[in-house]
Amino acid sequence: MTAFATAQGAAERATWVWELRSVNGRGRDVKLRLPEDIDGLEARVREAVNARITRGNVSIGLRLTRDAGEGALAVDPARLDAVLDALDAVQERAFDKGVTLGQPTAADVLAQRGVLIATQAESADLAEPLFADFQTALTALLTMREGEGQRLHAVLTQQVNEIEALTVRAADMARARPDAVKAQMTAALARVMEDATGVDPDRVAQELALIAVKSDITEEIDRLRAHVQAARELLANGGPCGRKLDFLTQEFNREANTLCSKAQDVDLTGVGLALKAVIDQMREQVQNVE
Known part of the structure; x- marks a missing residue:
């Protein structure tokens, strides 16, 4: 069944918007687009959807915006190393091909997915209010489907x-x-x-x-x-x-x-x-x- 629902919320240093969409499907297919640094959120969301929806293609997205503040963000060393290694490999390959590339800036590196992460304390603080607002959006989606x-x-x-x-x-x-x-x-x-x-x-x-x-x-x-x-x-x-x-x-x-x-x-x-x-x-x- 086709349906759409949203829910939004805010915490001390973050705001967010949930968007849920449902379209027809022969089976159940749940697609999630969630931040990776909120421990356990994806599993809880998927479990809640599977418990209440048995058929249809469901897309769930979370737009999370964090305010820049002291201790709010941190660099993931492992992810940073992986991004730098990838950039180095690209530069070497380009040199072998006779192609000159501009040097990436620190902002370019930080913009790569997963390099900047929220501190564990902040992520833990966000998990509950995020999931609470998700349940509100899911209920609204189900109400529209029931109609x-x-x-x-x-x-x-x-x-x-x-x-x-x-x-x-x-x-x-x-x-x-x-x-x-x-x-x-x-x-x-x-x-x-x-x-x-x-x-x-x-x-x-x-x-x-x-x-x-x-x-x-x-x-x-x-x-x-x-x-x-x-x-x-x-x-x-x-x-x-x-x-x-x-x-x-x-x-x-x-x-x-x-x-x-x-x-x-x-x-x-x-x-x-x-x-x-x-x-x-x-x-x-x-x-x-x-």
């Missing part, structure tokens, strides 16, 4: 109603078919037997019986009714049901395809095509359901 879910519930319920109504129409047509099919087959048999010489009547009867069985849509009607009941139960029970509904729309479509192939009747084929159209619309909407 969309309620709207989708109404849409899906209407589509299930349409499928049920079309299934009833198909069943009514199926009940009216035997007499018409019998008359058609009797007339066809009479025409065949007039010109048939040495045809085994038992063999003809077997072929006619096979045709009658292949055109029977009773099983398809029964399964469509069962799928309608299953869809209603999923929608009524609440909770995550997107994947189950996705599977159910595939089963709906399978039965509608079989019904169309067995129809041998313009009106019944029209009902089957209408079923396929509604099922396809439902399948598109189900992709938005958690």
Whole structure:
């Protein structure tokens, strides 16, 4: 489901803004963009999201701005060494290629990710208020997702109603078919037997019986009714049901395809095509359901 939420806060020497986005997805994919120096924050954020969201692509970003103050920032020696070694390797490679590069300034080096870090005391002080504001943003995101879910519930319920109504129409047509099919087959048999010489009547009867069985849509009607009941139960029970509904729309479509192939009747084929159209619309909407 699509949703967006923000939350912002401030501490003695820092301000921050959380941004949370959610879009449709077949599974759950959580992407985080968080400062690396806040111990444990990423794990807590990911755990909180996984506990409350089961489907969708979720992007979470934290913009943290620290005021320059005494003891607020420190240099990570290991990271600094790695950056300097990388710069030295670039300079040597450029020299070998005959390329002259300008010397990086101290500001260029400090701008590299991870060189400047917050002191442990400051990071520890920020962890709790940051996570508290994240939970506020997550709740707002879930509220927006739930609002969309309620709207989708109404849409899906209407589509299930349409499928049920079309299934009833198909069943009514199926009940009216035997007499018409019998008359058609009797007339066809009479025409065949007039010109048939040495045809085994038992063999003809077997072929006619096979045709009658292949055109029977009773099983398809029964399964469509069962799928309608299953869809209603999923929608009524609440909770995550997107994947189950996705599977159910595939089963709906399978039965509608079989019904169309067995129809041998313009009106019944029209009902089957209408079923396929509604099922396809439902399948598109189900992709938005958690």
